[in-house]
Structure formats: structure tokens, C-alpha cells
Amino acid sequence: MTNERMEPSSGDARVESLSAITLATRDMPRAVRFYEALGFRIVHGGASEAFTSFALGSSFLNLTTETHAPIHFWGRVIVYVSDVDAFYRQAQARGIEPQFAPRDAPWNERYFHLTDPDGHELSFARPL
Template sequence: MIESISAITLATHDMARAVGFYRSLGFEVLYGGEAEAFTSFRAGPGYLNLIAQPADKHWSWWGRVIFYVADVDAIHQRALAAGWQPSTPPRDAEWGERYFHLTDPDGHELSFARPLS
């Protein structure tokens, strides 16, 4: 039986830009950094990893990573304050979550969500 996701690894063409993006949203760097080929961030009990890829490596929409957060609206405001443009404002969904979507500089779609009471 599958118990959990330990980590997700996303590709980037620009590690410094990607690390700056995730740091601006409050992710804590555990390993690596702007000048490294691999960086790992804490994401609750799991990890979000970034791996550098050459410029000729291309990808298209692959799906979405959903992060549960304590306060969806606070993360949305933090993203706006950092100059990022979420693709949706926070909203309450019919499936019982408050969420918004934000695409990182490498085209990975992120969702920040919280179950509704």
C-alpha cells in the first residue's frame, strides 16, 4: 500500500531564478541553492526538489503539485508581494478546499490549498 509522497522533483533551466521563486513563497532550502545543480526544500513532512536541466531540454504541461498550507490567503498575498501573478485568486471549491493556482518560472503549475472546515 502506498503511504505518502516523499518528494517531487521539478526541472529548471535557471536554478537561481527557481530557488528565488520558491524562497519568496516561504520554502526552506535544506540542500543546494542558487549555484547548485540540485536543490531540496522542506514541504511539510516531504520535499520539493529542483534539478537543473540544459537549455535544449523542453517540457510541456505535466500536471500540478498541490501544497496544503495553513493560510491560503496569506500565501496568495505573499506571492503578490513578491511580484508573482497567480492564475487564480483564492476561492472556495465545491470539492471542499480553498485554493489558488500559481505557475512557477519554469512552467510548473502549483496549487496552494486548505481543506474547508
């Protein structure tokens, strides 16, 4: 991968919006109580689940349970793209190797993950 700026061509898949930020927690019930106290509304999961999503307007704050101490997983940025599979192929063509091929999730998104050069996890997704 080079440092030169790559302009998308008209046929490329494009970034559309920031969908969600996912944060790691060691104590889901405590984290859910905290965000509910702030007025966040659960749309998926809950205190007894390993993954919980709160609605923030048209975006989401997700919590995922991390049982290893200390937390080595800071979280994940989720970006919506126009076409997940095309974006995956574009990343590969530009020398970026995602963690896995696009897949459908039980929370009704198609997605894949990749890690940036500093170790930050990025997820590229599209609602099903």
C-alpha cells in the first residue's frame, strides 16, 4: 500500500456513513445499567447478552463482552459502505488483507473486518 491518495472511480463502492462504535466491557450488566441511565435505548442484546446495541439517532453504540483482563480490545469502528463485497474486493486489490470474507450477521448486516496499521479494528458493513 502506498501513501498516495487514491481517488475512487465511478464504479467503486463508496463509504456512506459511520454506523457504530463498538466498545469492549468486562461487565455487561454494569455497562448496560450505565448507558440506560444516560437514556440510551437498547435495540439488540441486553444485560445478560455478550453483545448489546444502543440506538444513537441513526447510529449505534455497541458493547461487546471481553473476558480477558486487561481489556486488549479497545473497540471497533463500523462504517457503512454502498456494497460490502465490492468494498472487500477493492481493499484486497489495494494490498489490504481483511480478517475474513464478507458474511451475514444475525443482527441483519453484511460485514467484514480489517485492522489498520496501528491495530485499530474497522468493520465495513451494509444492512441486509
